[in-house]
Amino acid sequence: MTRRPDPRLNPLIEQLAGELEPVRPLRMRHGAALVAGATALTIVAIALSLGLWSGPAQGQAAATFFIANGLIALVGLASAGTVVRMATPRVGVRQDGLRWLLAALAILPATALLLVALAGSADTNDLVADGLTCFLIGTASGMGVAAALVVWLRRGAPVAPNVAGFYTGIAAGALGSFAHGLSCPFDTIGHLGIWHVAPVAVSAALGRLAIPALIRW
Numbered sequence: 323m324t325r326r327p328d329p330r331l332n333p334l335i336e337q338l339a340g341e342l343e344p345v346r347p348l349r350m351r352h353g354a355a356l357v358a359g360a361t362a363l364t365i366v367a368i369a370l371s372l373g374l375w376s377g378p379a380q381g382q383a384a385a386t387f388f389i390a391n392g393l394i395a396l397v398g399l400a401s402a403g404t405v406v407r408m409a410t411p412r413v414g415v416r417q418d419g420l421r422w423l424l425a426a427l428a429i430l431p432a433t434a435l436l437l438v439a440l441a442g443s444a445d446t447n448d449l450v451a452d453g454l455t456c457f458l459i460g461t462a463s464g465m466g467v468a469a470a471l472v473v474w475l476r477r478g479a480p481v482a483p484n485v486a487g488f489y490t491g492i493a494a495g496a497l498g499s500f501a502h503g504l505s506c507p508f509d510t511i512g513h514l515g516i517w518h519v520a521p522v523a524v525s526a527a528l529g530r531l532a533i534p535a536l537i538r539w
Contacts, residue, residue: 364464364466377509390515394518395497396423430519460498465498468490488529
């Protein structure tokens with residue numbers, strides 16, 4: 323019969339055991355609720371400050387409004403779900419579905435640029451003043467979602483912080499752009515495909531650069 327070592331003979335073991343604290347397990351639904359809450363608060367803030375566009379409710383919005391904003395929202399939700407799962411260490415998780423969604427989203431700016439090239443000119447509102455405003459507000463609107471996901475990742479132990487930062491940026495940019503898109507009255511493919519998708523790309527780059535340092539453990 324093997325005798326257990328007396329912890330009194332090794333003060334290091336006793337010290338380490340005394341510092342142990344129980345840790346609450348991560349529940350994926352809690353992470354999802356955190357993202358949903360941040361997105362809802364963002365939409366409320368935009369509704370109160372800018373107002374929501376009444377065009378969709380009055381049947382005045384073009385089909386591109388629903389297609390573009392719906393696809394952007396799907397990319398944001400899928401990316402956020404991926405980040406929530408990344409908080410728990412795991413190996414061999416595939417992201418094929420999300421990659422296909424990103425490929426589908428890339429069709430919007432590609433189509434917009436193609437139409438601009440074929441037309442030889444573009445609406446000034448779409449490409450300059452209002453477009454730049456939508457880009458800036460859409461990008462800034464993702465800060466709440468980004469903060470929520472960073473808090474969630476810091477509670478866990480992501481094994482790929484660079485990838486987690488990249489997808490956090492995508493989720494923040496997409497959900498922020500979607501939230502702001504509910505207030506935007508421009509529903510052309512030139513405007514939506516460029517200025518409402520640009521926050522996703524820029525936020526992905528910013529997330530890849532800035533977030534890994536915040537979540538490493």
